[in-house]
Amino acid sequence: MKIYVTENYQAMSRKAANIVSAHVILYPSCVLGLATGSTPVGMYRQLVAWYQKDDLDFSQVKTINLDEYVGLAPTHDQSYRYFMQTNLFDHINIVPANTYVPDGLAPDPEEACRRYNDIIHSLGGIDMQVLGIGHNGHIGFNEPGEAYELETHVVDLAESTIDANSRFFARREDVPRQALTMGIKSIMQARRILVVVSGEGKAGIVRAAFAGPVTPQVPASILQLHPDVTLVGDRAALSKL
Ligand code: PGA
Numbered sequence: 001m002k003i004y005v006t007e008n009y010q011a012m013s014r015k016a017a018n019i020v021s022a023h024v025i026l027y028p029s030c031v032l033g034l035a036t037g038s039t040p041v042g043m044y045r046q047l048v049a050w051y052q053k054d055d056l057d058f059s060q061v062k063t064i065n066l067d068e069y070v071g072l073a074p075t076h077d078q079s080y081r082y083f084m085q086t087n088l089f090d091h092i093n094i095v096p097a098n099t100y101v102p103d104g105l106a107p108d109p110e111e112a113c114r115r116y117n118d119i120i121h122s123l124g125g126i127d128m129q130v131l132g133i134g135h136n137g138h139i140g141f142n143e144p145g146e147a148y149e150l151e152t153h154v155v156d157l158a159e160s161t162i163d164a165n166s167r168f169f170a171r172r173e174d175v176p177r178q179a180l181t182m183g184i185k186s187i188m189q190a191r192r193i194l195v196v197v198s199g200e201g202k203a204g205i206v207r208a209a210f211a212g213p214v215t216p217q218v219p220a221s222i223l224q225l226h227p228d229v230t231l232v233g234d235r236a237a238l239s240k241l
Contacts, residue, residue, distance in 0.1 A: 001210070001223075002230045005238050009198045012234045013042025016130075016196045019230060020047060021056055023128050023192075029060035033129030033187075034088075035140075036065070036080045039196045040130060041087055048091040058094040062123055066131075066140035066187075068102040069176035070109055070154065078168050079104060102152065102180035113152040113180055120152070120186060129190035133197055136160045137205050137218035141181035144217045150183030184222055193226055197233040206233065207240040 006012040020043065023030055034040075050056045065080060074081035081101040089099055100119055106112030120126065131139050136158055138144070143158040156178055157165075166172040187193070197206050209220035210231065223229050231238075 003238070003241070004230070004232045006232065006234050008234050009042055012196060012198050012232055012237075013040075013046050016040070016043040016194060016232045017046035017050070019194055019232070020128065020130065021050055024056055024058065024061055027127060028057065029062070030127040031062045031064060031123045031125065033126040033182075033190055034063050034065045034084065035130045035132050035196075036067070036083045037132040037134075039132040039198050043130075043196060044087040048088065051092045056092070058092045061094055062098040063089075063094065063100065064120060064123065064126060064182075065099075065101040066129075067179050067181040068104040070104055070178040070180060071176050072104045074101075074104075104176075104180065106180075109154045109178075109180055113154060116152040116180070116182075117186070120182070126186075126190035128192045128194060129187055131187070131193060131195045131220075131223075133195065133202065133205055133209060133220045134161060135164055135201065135205055137209055137220045139184070139187060139220050139223070141179040142184050142187075142219045144219060146184060146216060146219060148184045148188075148216065148222060151186045152180060152182050155179055155181055184219065188222060188226055192228045193223060193230070195220075195223065195229060195231045195233075197231070197237040199234070200236040200239065202233075202237040203240040206231075206237055211241055 068080045072079035103112045162175045214221045
């Protein structure tokens, strides 16, 4: 595993964007697995800035996101489709049809998961998967205790995740209780993985994930078994490693 320690959030964002942009430059038609959450926002902002300077071209890139809340429309300001549009896709020259986010409104969510797996396979798998880590160690919405062998599936969100994400909703009751998420298997099959972490609040879980035992109780710990992981974090998040 490669580890980059940066001074602060901004430097972490820039380093992560460096790594993604190098990949896009070397492999213009690559498949990027993308993540939502607070952590990668600065990385997306940096990618947009480089695109606007004409340093990046996304016209052949395909993206596939980790997860989506069940029940939120793409236009809902807390849906992950909306997040991706407003933080990245609306500002770059990616072809809309080449961006995939699970369908939170699918009448049959299980069927939507199967379709999503088919998409991942038909794209030839994921070249580089960006991941944040939840305070409870989740990656995507794979909560503690999830089986490792799963591809995209429907999950019941952990109470700790509902608590963490309620900061984005007017009321805790408004946080969806379920999500569609790529599974641990889908994530582990990505050829490269880029993990971004920031802030002292993540230091404990980062230690558990990368210096503790590999256990389903800390889903991110499975990444220790992946052959090509790059961890980019600020000094605070990596302080206990
Ligand atoms: P965060 O979320 O980037 O908002 O901390 C990470 C996650 O829950 O995966």
